[in-house]
Amino acid sequence: MTMMILTGNESAAWGARLSRPKVIAAYPITPQTSIIETIAEFIANGEMDARYIRVESEHSAMAACIAAQNTGVRTFTATSSHGLTLMHELLIWASGARLPIVMSVVNRAMAPPWSVWTDQLDSMAQRDTGWIQIYTENNQEVLDSIIMSYKIGEKHHILLPTMVMEDAFILSHTSEAVNVPEQKLVDDFLGEYEPAFKLEPGNAEGYGSLIMPEGPYMEFRYKMARAMDDAREEIRKTVEEFAEVFGREYAPLVEEYKLEDADAVMVVLGTIGSTAKDVVDHLREKGKKVGLARVRYFRPFPYEEIRKIARNTEMLGVVDRSYTFGYGANLYAESKAALYGHSSIPVKNYVMGLGGRDITPEILIKVFDDMLKIAREGVVDREIEWVGLHGDERWS
């Protein structure tokens, strides 16, 4: 074990290095680039035994990872924002081909107007691609989640790719002390990659060919749906095994913080959850009973956890750092869907921090106060509220 001062991106590169992927195919994009630069340096220094394929686009990067993983090796790539959306077609191919590729995604706003800062629309727009999605809150979680993602995805009853999200700059370019585990421990934890199937000379097989409507297309999709559902249990098992080997504990799908006797619970993704823990402590000292649920895995969606949390509180305030035009944002809409028929507590959507707008304790305190008011009165004033718009005096 070595403690190092690493950025989120360096932590991602270390997570990849320790997992020993054999092929990395990537294309640079701010603010992801330092992940693949760090990996390129590892390979150039002989510290990592992998083939680095420079490609002409993110679409090609994913295509190269798919082809390489099909030959029976681990692969890794990283992207962000427009790079991720350009990959969209091949993301669906990767999961449909049941290839447990692992990819770092630095959540960055989509243009126009151009913004390199954080916003989760890029990965939210990939919700339906069949990838497992985990959102992280610090650099240690970035590194550890990459290792765990190979372990979970490679299980033969799962066989799904995973994207590991970091908020742009807030993690990608922020340096923190990170515990970098010994290679031997990671080797023992992950084991050799054992593909469920692979292309090899002398053993002719074909993948992804044409299938007629009466063929098993629908059955393939059903199996994938089952695998994504089964991933929940695999995640729960894996965080326990991880804690035993590495001594660091992670909540499985949702991290619960001070939920006991909470009158109102904020539900969040990513680094907002880190700041919000300080805010919860601060408000609790003042006698305000608030709690926090940091959703780590958005896919598979933790509907049972959300229902359980709703049973023990008076109100849920769901914070989204992205928006789904035409209705509330994804975390809100899905939380509410999970609660239908199970809970009648008020649920409100707070849309915040788009394009990297800073989410400070001051603004979170205002949101918590609004949530407590709704919990007391039992009435949601407006279902979906954009917080902190210029000129909106409610939040300034």
Add this chain to the structure above:
Amino acid sequence: MIMPLPHGDEMLEIRFHGRGGQGSVIASKILAKAFFMEGRYVSSFPYFGVERRGAPVTAFTRVDDKPIRAKYQIYEPDYVIVLDPSLLKAVDILRGIKDGGWVLVNTLKKPEELREVLNFDHVATVDATTIAIKHHLGSQAAPIVNTAILGAFSRVSGLVKIETVMDAIRQMAPAKREENAQAAKEAYESVVIGGE
């Protein structure tokens, strides 16, 4: 034994102002490393992260005796470190500075002269540019002053030892590690603290 931070439970927050190419971001990381080596929890980050040469750059370092969960910018710094004196006119470097906070500026001027300009009492100055040129850090036209100014910070704040700062520089400076460490030492010795 770790010395308690001056304001008890409060986090120590430091803001760097520099220009792209001067190494403000790496300075914020080296300082974080130095505090880390003395047993603190640290976090450092740039405002922009894709700095263009010559453009104003802001970077931050947080230090605490407990894990740092704050994931937002620093608005009320305890210390402001200015790597380029021309920024005094271009940027509101005092924005949000705490009462009792300190400003450390790389300049030829004495603290008294800047106290009037800035209308702020706690000013320290160091000629990091001359020190950097003397140690052949960067070029005559664009000296790299980031390591020297960290030495000055050690003296002004008294919160991190100069030896630790020098060790952090030796571990993290991209090039000329010993020269960078010596520049920090020289700045430590030559910084002028207003009112001293």
